[in-house]
Amino acid sequence: MPSIDYQLAEYSDLFMLLAAFTYTVAFLAFTWDLAKSSKTLNAIDQKAAHAAPAQRVMATSGAPAGPEGSARQWGGGEAVTADDAMGYTGVRRNAARVAVALTVLGTLIHAAAVVMRGMAAHRVPWGNMYEFCTTGALVVSVIFLLVLLRRDLRFLGTVVLGLVLIMMMAATIGFPTPVGHLIPALQSYWLIIHVSVAVIASALFTLTFAMSVLQLLQADREAKVRAGGKERLAFLKIVPSAQSLENFSYRINAVAFVLWTFTLMAGAVWAEQAWGRYWGWDTKEVWTFVIWVVYAGYLHARATRGWTGTRAAWLSIVGYLCVVFNFTIVNVYFAGLHSYSGV
Numbered sequence: 001m002p003s004i005d006y007q008l009a010e011y012s013d014l015f016m017l018l019a020a021f022t023y024t025v026a027f028l029a030f031t032w033d034l035a036k037s038s039k040t041l042n043a044i045d046q047k048a049a050h051a052a053p054a055q056r057v058m059a060t061s062g063a064p065a066g067p068e069g070s071a072r073q074w075g076g077g078e079a080v081t082a083d084d085a086m087g088y089t090g091v092r093r094n095a096a097r098v099a100v101a102l103t104v105l106g107t108l109i110h111a112a113a114v115v116m117r118g119m120a121a122h123r124v125p126w127g128n129m130y131e132f133c134t135t136g137a138l139v140v141s142v143i144f145l146l147v148l149l150r151r152d153l154r155f156l157g158t159v160v161l162g163l164v165l166i167m168m169m170a171a172t173i174g175f176p177t178p179v180g181h182l183i184p185a186l187q188s189y190w191l192i193i194h195v196s197v198a199v200i201a202s203a204l205f206t207l208t209f210a211m212s213v214l215q216l217l218q219a220d221r222e223a224k225v226r227a228g229g230k231e232r233l234a235f236l237k238i239v240p241s242a243q244s245l246e247n248f249s250y251r252i253n254a255v256a257f258v259l260w261t262f263t264l265m266a267g268a269v270w271a272e273q274a275w276g277r278y279w280g281w282d283t284k285e286v287w288t289f290v291i292w293v294v295y296a297g298y299l300h301a302r303a304t305r306g307w308t309g310t311r312a313a314w315l316s317i318v319g320y321l322c323v324v325f326n327f328t329i330v331n332v333y334f335a336g337l338h339s340y341s342g343v
Helices: 004-049 094-121 129-148 154-174 189-226 234-238 242-275 283-304 310-327 329-333 337-341
Strands: 071-073 079-081
Touching (some): 004 094, 094 129, 129 189, 189 234, 189 242, 189 310, 242 310, 283 310, 283 329, 310 329
Antiparallel strands (some): 071 079
């Protein structure tokens, strides 16, 4: 008769598949919302184009943002500040509401899968690449939902859930790992502290990566609009201005950087306990420091050197690519003291 641990592991895998399916439907709903809302806003633009200049109102959020705190007129005639108008379109977005509800459902199922994995392993469920990816994907989804309570970032749903699904597929296809015990070096309370903070920081970096990609696309669209060119990506009408995206991304990156700094410090303390030294130039340690340097450069350049716009977005993207490289290529292909956890 199967043991309880084995059954929990089986249920965890099943719930993980159910969560992935729910996320996929939510992803499609977010995509449908972008397409439908873009079509509606195109109709509003065409109607406004034939109206008298004095009667025209601003119907998209993609136009360049004014000074912070300044009022802007939207399709419904409501005055909204540039910084508080994230994602507001003035059109009905039933598909987005359904998508958010499905994301909540998927997150609950996903959380149950992660908890059952931890119960089956009798430890925190982030001791290998499979568990790190699945738990990381859960944290990305949770943070996205928490941010939605403060800001209307539903326009990010397609990109964020796309990244969540990629992480879950990578875990299931690329790093399938049976439930098992950890080696003595990993059986430490620092595993809970160090890795959990790293997961949260990585989730925040994932969110800002999505915003930086949209910022680049939106900046290109705004430049074409100012030049009188034709817009190609209609869904960007529902996305806030490049400036608004950059401002919010910068704030989130600042929080994530503090968490990553703690991750680096906690890792050094754990290394001293496990190996008798704080720093040994292990490949994983080096790349953790490289990520810290890139994001420190991003924050410093934007705050003091005036690196705004596309340059800031690219720095943020490079930082996230370093995060991905650290948790995939370094873990799998580079030998070192961090390679023993299994994949």
